[in-house]
Amino acid sequence: MEAKELELARAFRKETASQRKNGHLADSIESSRNGRRVLAVPTEHKRKVRGIIHDESATGRTVFIEPESAILINNDLYDLMAQRKQEIYRLLEGLSARLREIIPDIKSYQYVLVRLDMIQAKASLALNMDAEKPVVKDKPLLGVIQGLHPLLYLKNKSLNKKTVPFDLALHGQNRILVISGPNAGGKSITMKAMGLMQLMVQSSMLVPVDKVSEFGIFRKVFTDIGDQQSIEDDLSTYSSRLRNMNNFIRKADKYTLVLIDEFGSGTDPKIGGAIAEALLRAFNAQKVMGVITTHYPNLKIYAFRNRGILNGAMVFDKENLAPTYRLKIGQPGSSYAFEIAKSSGLSDDILQYARKRTGKNERETDDLLIALQREKLEVEEKLAQLKAKEKEVDILVRSYSNMKGDLDYKRRKIKLEAKEKDLQQAGKADRELQNLIRKLREEKNIEKAKKIAEKIKRERKDIAKEVGQLNEAIYEATETQAEIAKLAIGGYAKFRASGATGIIEDIRGKKAVLLIGEMKVTAKIADLVAIQNPSLPSVNRTRKNLASRDGQFESKIDIRGMSIHDALFTLEKFVDNAILKDTPVLRILHGKGTGALRKAVRQKLKEYGAMLVNIYHPEEELGGNGVTMVEL
Structure with missing residues (x-):
């Protein structure tokens, strides 16, 4: 093929030189048509150049002629190219036949390579974002601490700018956050950051948050962000949003996350606000979780009055008339429209007229709502403190009751031990008296011996009776606790006096056999207290x-x-x-x-x-x- 190509090149150079000398060629001289080299010849000279016409230009002023001297060479070259193509097909067919046997292995290698590539990409992105692995729980919840919008953070990082983090927690009864505040204050960015990070977590990706942050698992994520008007579908901005809301209401449940930007906008504010409030009420009834941004005051008031919905505000710096991009949960935000308009350069006449048209009611409503929300949070905080103190008092009362019971038990136990000691001493004295009685009998003073023996017998009987009564008192004192946590074979118990813990192996009447490590101890039930989940000694x-x-x-x-x-x-x-x-x-x-x-x-x-x-x-x-x- 290389030889034929060289031969063709020589023939074309010779033909080109000849035709150019005769003035029969166009400016472009040479081209290629149907895989064959041709000469560009003006239409008026086409009959002066011998060869085959393959094509003509779009204007018809140029024809492309394969010169007669190159036809045979082109034919040979074309045949060689066809043969090469057949040889390539033959080789590929043979290679495919050999590879067909190991297709399962190739597919598995492909899966592994794709998997490794994906893991590497996730790891590289996580390093760039300084991302962490949050706590993931198998239930719907949002608990972001020091969260950052991933894309905004990467952009600001490349520009050496600081990105303001946010905290956002929704769990338990609090399921929907309504964020309000000034335009360009960060409402939409915060909402989008929450949605993006949630999808990243559910895609097994690390996110730029504090590692103690908590993310739940949602089965559905619905979003309504931006303008979705369509000429093809005959949809305006507001009608497209209503269609989305209809789909959300029909398909949402308690495992759904809803993200809506500028809720209710796109139509008359009064009517749009009323419809938005009705939709918010429906979402709350369906127990969905969501983050919603809005400017409508009626939605702020609805969030204040109803359980399950929280107000949130993007904090605005009034002194410098600039947004801080900080999210504050628990109070609604103001739009600060007049302040922003003034900083944008609008004249005082325009702003004064606008204030007159708005009236004081709008601003007073915002201020009143903020004050009420603040007072509500203070009341809830005090209530939580009172509940915590009440719980502490209950614990102290129970602890006092237990301590009093233990003190009574120990007092009776000490008295019992003293009586038992007296009984032991009486036994010792009894042996000495037996010797005395034996001597008296030897001296024939039997009456005196009988009196002494009866006296000793009465004293021992009285001491034994007191010991028995004390034992019963101690046992009865423990019955109340035994009713709370009864001793049972296989259960755990500890000694009142020492606190040593063991497993109850057997119960015999008023005694129990405890296994402490490898040691068996038989003890009175009155000396034991049943416990649960002990830390046994090793x-x-x-x-x-x-x-x-x-x-x-x-x-x-x-x-x-x-x-x-x-x-x-x-x-x-x-x-x-x-x-x-x-x-x-x-x-x-x-x-x-x-x-x-x-x-x-x-x-x-x-x-x-x-x-x-x-x-x-x-x-x-x-x-x-x-x-x-x-x-x-």
Whole structure:
């Protein structure tokens, strides 16, 4: 093909030189028609150039002739091009046949590439916008904190300008925000920013907000922004807006977000405002969420009077007669039309005439509405404070009641322990008196012995009776709380005195078996309080049973791995049982570690005072400082 092209080029140069010499060629000389090289020949000379005419110009003044000397070469070149085209088709057909077998893999690779490209694009945009991932909840809500319009922020960032952020929160009963304020004050930008960011979040994109912002999920998003008049559809500005509103009302529900700019505009203000108020009422009844901008005072008043709708204002700097672009929720905004008109250069005569025509009522209505809204917010804030204080008082009353109950219980418990101690001492004295009675019998003074025995028996019976009564009083004192949270097998309970928590493994009459870590403790129900969702102690090892089923007592305990609180509670029960079982020597394994647990054990043991004979550590081969020995 290259050789034929060179041959054709030589033939054309020769033919061109010859025809130009004869003056038979046009200014453009050479062209291409139907894939073949041709000469541009004026119409009056077409019969002087031998060859084939392929075309003529639109004006008819030029014909395009393939010279006779180039026909055979063009034919050969055309055949070669056709052969090349066939060869390309053959190669593509073979390649397609080979690729057809791996079409599923190609499609999957294509999906992965598109997915990665999309993720990269989202990440790049997020970096440019300094975007964050907000909190997303599966319900309709808007909770934007320090939000920025994405496009406006990117534009201002490139120009080193500051973009004013906004806070906008709609949740619970508050579903619709009616934004009012001056023209060019930022109403539409705020509304559009809210809609754009909502769609970005639902498209898995990061947005320029504070990361604690909250976004809900909407199933439908309806917008009415800008002029949608159409000559083809025979729609004016207002009729197109009414058609949109009709669609919104028919299709909207509580999972819908509605965004409307300049609500009610495009027709007579009085009638347009009334229709807009009716539509706002319908939207509120359907529980839709929305952001609406308006200048109509009747919509501001309706928002003030009805639940579910909030007023919002774009703050205007009266001193400098300039917008601040800050959104303030809770009060309506004024249009500040006269101020803006004055700053735009309108004459005082025009403005004075306009003020006379408007009258004072319009401005007074705005001022009154702002004052009422402010007072309403103050009342609601005070009401919220009163409710919070009422809640605190309720908590204090309940806490006082619980403290009083615990205090009564501890008072009875102390009295009971004192009586139990008296009963133990009486038992000890009983053994001494038995010896005395034995001596009296040996001395044949039986009457005296009987009197002493009866006296002791009466005293012990009285003490035992008092102990029983105290036990019943303590048990009855806990019945009210037991009704609130009853003890049940598998539930949780804690000791009143120490606060130690465990799982109830069994209940036997007025006693319960608690599993605290790996340790089982049998306790009176009166000593326990049922609780819910406790934080159980984490115990790695507890190799001890305070009171085994056969009545045997183990004189050693392992409290390694316990927290100090749990270790001291276990130690207290262990020593108490040792005293009741008359165990003379105890072995406490607490480990060496930092020494904190060892010091806490020694401090706890000192609380037993005169009951202790000696506290010491054994030889190093028997545990050293990791073990404390106690002699009772």
